[in-house]
Amino acid sequence: MDDEPTAGVVGGEDEAAELCARAPVGLLAELTHRCPLQCPYCSNPVELEGVKNELSTEEWCSVMRQAGEMGILQVHLSGGEPTARKDLEDIVKAASEAGLYSNLITAAVTLKRDRLENLQKLGLDHVQISFQDVDPEGAEKIGAYPGATQKKLEVARWVTEMGLPLTINAPIHRHNIHNVPRYIDMSVELGAQRLEIAHAQYYGWAFLNRAALIPTYEETLASIDCVEAARERLKGVLTIDMVVPDYYAKRPKPCMGGWGKGFMNITPAGKVLPCHAAESIPELAFDNVRDRKLLDIWMNSDAFNAFRGTDWMKEPCRSCAFKDIDYGGCRCQAMAMTKDPRNTDPACALSPYHNEMVKLAKDEAAKPATAFVYRNPRNAAAALKSKEEPL
Numbered sequence: 551m552d553d554e555p556t557a558g559v560v561g562g563e564d565e566a567a568e569l570c571a572r573a574p575v576g577l578l579a580e581l582t583h584r585c586p587l588q589c590p591y592c593s594n595p596v597e598l599e600g601v602k603n604e605l606s607t608e609e610w611c612s613v614m615r616q617a618g619e620m621g622i623l624q625v626h627l628s629g630g631e632p633t634a635r636k637d638l639e640d641i642v643k644a645a646s647e648a649g650l651y652s653n654l655i656t657a658a659v660t661l662k663r664d665r666l667e668n669l670q671k672l673g674l675d676h677v678q679i680s681f682q683d684v685d686p687e688g689a690e691k692i693g694a695y696p697g698a699t700q701k702k703l704e705v706a707r708w709v710t711e712m713g714l715p716l717t718i719n720a721p722i723h724r725h726n727i728h729n730v731p732r733y734i735d736m737s738v739e740l741g742a743q744r745l746e747i748a749h750a751q752y753y754g755w756a757f758l759n760r761a762a763l764i765p766t767y768e769e770t771l772a773s774i775d776c777v778e779a780a781r782e783r784l785k786g787v788l789t790i791d792m793v794v795p796d797y798y799a800k801r802p803k804p805c806m807g808g809w810g811k812g813f814m815n816i817t818p819a820g821k822v823l824p825c826h827a828a829e830s831i832p833e834l835a836f837d838n839v840r841d842r843k844l845l846d847i848w849m850n851s852d853a854f855n856a857f858r859g860t861d862w863m864k865e866p867c868r869s870c871a872f873k874d875i876d877y878g879g880c881r882c883q884a885m886a887m888t889k890d891p892r893n894t895d896p897a898c899a900l901s902p903y904h905n906e907m908v909k910l911a912k913d914e915a916a917k918p919a920t921a922f923v924y925r926n927p928r929n930a931a932a933a934l935k936s937k938e939e940p941l
């Protein structure tokens with residue numbers, strides 16, 4: 551980047567300190583959309599970014615420096631598959647020098663031990679590995695990658711042998727929900743510190759595959775009971791985080807901890823988003839780190855200010871006692887299901903769309919699963935044309 555944006559130039563010292571106090575905690579850096587797997591539950595946008603548009607090494611390193619200067623604490627290096635970037639080492643080094651806690655979110659199927667050791671030397675702090683299933687055949691079917699499970703187990707063992715903290719990510723859907731207890735056992739056996747039981751969230755590719763993936767209400771409740779019992783049993787051994795499917799909720803999740811409140815996402819091409827699915831809201835335009843300072847985008851960009859706070863809300867959120875707790879739920883889900891991002895998230899029982907959304911989920915889950923639309927460039931064009939009608 552020729553003209554590197556500099557954080558902290560928006561005002562004087564006092565203002566800079568105040569801005570840093572309000573800085574996001576976390577930054578998700580989607581280094582690339584390239585990926586050796588083709589998971590149908592992927593939350594990446596259907597329109598995948600081509601390699602020629604990806605930020606350069608220096609542009610990503612500048613992002614890391616700016617993030618450190620503005621007080622961001624953690625960077626999650628994600629994708630696609632972040633190890634597909636040959637310059638991952640430079641980016642990790644820049645993150646470490648900027649004082650950021652770095653987490654590599656990887657499918658791990660192409661990672662070599664010497665590369666992982668080098669990344670650790672350069673400052674990598676944490677590794678998160680996704681397992682498509684605990685059954686190798688199920689994992690191959692979901693990820694469309696032969697031999698994935700064996701390779702992932704091998705890499706997970708390297709991570710703990712090297713003394714790096716390990717998180718296992720378990721993306722849950724109707725094809726593997728019965729294996730939640732085995733995910734827990736596997737995580738303990740591998741010495742993971744944390745397990746994410748992450749029920750698929752239906753944005754991006756996952757939205758196209760909802761009828762292929764959504765579990766029944768009863769299966770969902772059983773998985774929640776299983777996790778709650780394991781949390782009790784494994785206190786001090788394994789931390790288990792759980793994201794439940796919105797479609798069966800009565801109250802929405804405070805998505806991203808509130809829009810523009812604690813998190814930012816940078817796409818492979820440098821667009822800065824308040825959440826990974828924000829591009830699904832057509833009225834928003836996103837600034838790019840190639841054109842504008844990260845701090846300026848965070849503080850002043852139209853996209854970040856669009857749904858900050860509560861002024862933008864419509865009823866029933868506007869006069870609801872929970873509006874400062876859940877921020878009206880998820881804007882992208884309101885967009886996907888009602889075609890208006892200002893509507894209450896239909897996951898909320900007070901939304902006029904709620905009952906229809908629950909019925910839709912239960913009806914889809916009761917039918918045989920549809921075929922997967924695998925996440926790959928060939929399917930992207932067809933998938934874009936087959937968008938579902940709003941409720």
Ligand code: SF4
Binds near residue numbers: 872894895
């Ligand atoms: Fe949350 Fe809005 Fe539902 Fe109230 S009406 S619980 S603020 S989503």
Ligand code: FES
Binds near residue numbers: 805879881
């Ligand atoms: Fe965008 Fe929830 S995913 S606000």
